[in-house]
Amino acid sequence: MKTTLVISLIGEDRPGLVELLSQRVLELRGHWLASQFCRLQGQFAGTLQVRVAKEHSMALKQGLQQLQSQGLQVMVADAKPTRQVPNYGLQLRFVGPDRCGVIAEISEALRSLGVSINSLDSHCEPAPMSNESIFHACFDTLVPVSVSCDQLSHALAELAPELLLDLESVEADVS
Incomplete structure (x- = not known):
């Protein structure tokens, strides 16, 4: 029997952190399924999904917690099955x-319509001709x-009329 763990971590960025993490997962018989990592203001942060045999789950959890001695704050949670609601993917x-x-x-408006956020990428950058800060965000939902696309589009346009909104259908990944 196998179990899935979801791991989040953060620590001061330096070369070799992904190698350190991947080696620990491998040593403790975990199978790396999916991950998202980024560097923000000198900090390395991310999430990771690992599958492991149930009998090795506790050893993997403890081994990952030991990475704190390497400067990484680590949280490990057992993945839980989610209730499936008929949905469609939209970016x-x-x-x-x-x-x-x-x-x-934006997130409050999405929640009020029952929309789940799979991932969110956002950043700000200076406008080309001024010192104004331009906001960019991409929500995979x-x-x-x-809820129709028109309903969602209308609710979001009312919320933030100054923002340009682009909706694109994507194949849903309900994992």
Whole structure:
């Protein structure tokens, strides 16, 4: 019997962190399934999904926790099956003037419609001809089939009319 673990970590960025993590997973008989890592302000942060035989699960958890001695803060959780709601994948891209609270407003609107966020990538950059900060965000979402693209688009346009919104259908990954 196998179990799946979801691991999150953060630590000061330096060369070799992915190697350190991957070697530990391999040594403790884990199978690396999926991951997302990034460097933000000198910190290395990410999430990882690992499958392991149930009898090796505790050793893997403990081995990952030992990475704290290497400067990584590690959290490990057992993956739980999720309730499947009929949905479709939709990618939402926003571009516009940056302002405080924009992610909170967008995520609240998505939650109110029952939309789940699979991933979120965002950043700000200076506008080409001014010192203004331009906000960019890409939300990969799962939208309940009871919510149409038009409904979602209308709700988001009302919320943030100054942001350009692009919706693109994507194949849903419900894992």
